[in-house]
Amino acid sequence: MNKPKKNRTTSPSRIKQEQRRAELALQKKRTRLLLIGSTLLVVVIFAALFVLATKNTDNPGGAANPVSFNYDELPRLGKADAPVKLVEFGDYKCPACARFSIVMKPLLVQEYIETGKAALYFVNMSFLGPDSKTASLAALSVYHQNNEAFWTYYDALYANQGNEDTVWATEDFLVELAQSANLPIDYDLLRKDIQNRTYAGELNRDNAIAKTNDVRSTPTLYINGIKADNIFNLSAVSAQIESAAKAAGTE
Template sequence: MPKKPGKPSASSKPSTSSTSSKKNIAIGAGVALAALLLGAASYSATRPDEPSSVTAKEEPAADVSADPQAGVYPELAKLARRDAKDPLAQGRADAPVVLIEYADFKCGYCGKFARDTEPDLVKKYVKDGTLRIEWRNFPIFGADSESAARGAWAAGKQGRFWQFHAAAYAEGSKEKGFGGDRLKELAKEAGVKDIGRFSDDAGSAAAKAAVKKDQEEAYGLGATSTPSFLVNGRPISGAQPDEVFDQAIEQAASAAASGDGGKK
């Protein structure tokens, strides 16, 4: 039986003022319990290399992988935003399958997924219109995580989110930190044209609000670790093998084609 997922520290919890926004997610008690798989099956490798003032409890490496045959929850599928103008998403807004990723730029396994798995998913499923990938900033490892999330959002304001994403997740990148000067370096590497605007956007109230919205959505699901995913309402935790995502996506696409919405 998996351990009960740990709670984030007081400094990383959403404030009490966010309670109403979390209720708006409208997931029932049963679905919320199932969604705790996002936290209970976490990998110890999600922790950063250095200590953080914000502590999200890590579990030992999970013996149980996310099963593509596990339950699909329509309430969770509704979290897909399908905004055609969302710069933190790629793929058709009307794609039959939406993969939502909750991730942190300080997370080693998030980087593994970004480098080893996601490019293949884009080639196989995004390019043919089957899959849409929607990013959610879920910073849980302190100030650097927050800075990177806001920087990524700011890069998106100039249409360079995915290029910033690739630069931030490159081998050895997170070890250099995500301070102000480092964010500018990454922005330049990502091809962001107006660095002054980028810095202003990254430090803006709008950036903070956007990151907080994503973070609260993840906490509202019971997620305590990164990366965590939803594939048409099916929870998957951790940087699982490629075949886990392939199977989940193909099953969701088949279910969408048959008109059952992914429900068994």
């Protein structure tokens, strides 16, 4: 005769022990995942900081790597011994450059250039069209005839700027503009320089300076070799100029 099987049941204490073991195992797993995640986050943060530090060190124009310009070979507005040197990269066909010339430059001239604290220099970055180069060649011709006339011509070019999408900076236009501005130069020589591309070498040099220093847009402004972040924010530019003047040992 078969004996009936006993009904085996788990005691409440055993159930609690199993639950406790499961909870401990789950807690260990969560702790392990948290540690792994924290470690990965720390690694990512340090990697990002390393990349940022490297970028700031390697990129020209950063505080750790200011650009060195040969100021003597550039058109200059202001005193040669001014402690703060502003270098603008510009294209005469660039609408934003025209805005800088009309809006920002007069403020910088009044506040810093006329007071002797800063001088403004110009580097051509002619990339918007073939007549960008023609305009630059004309401006370089004016510069080599008369540095003061260069800045009058600079203003006239931007004040009379044509549409960015059209070819407006032609030889005739550029010579006539110089005549309209009554520049104290030889207009026949200006025309000859444009035709012969007399200063093509200097224009290539300027564009090479832009490329070497990773200048990607116009206008771009450097203040004692350090790139300005927002050149249409007068407060920001002024703060950087004052900081540069202080670093140069002037008030």
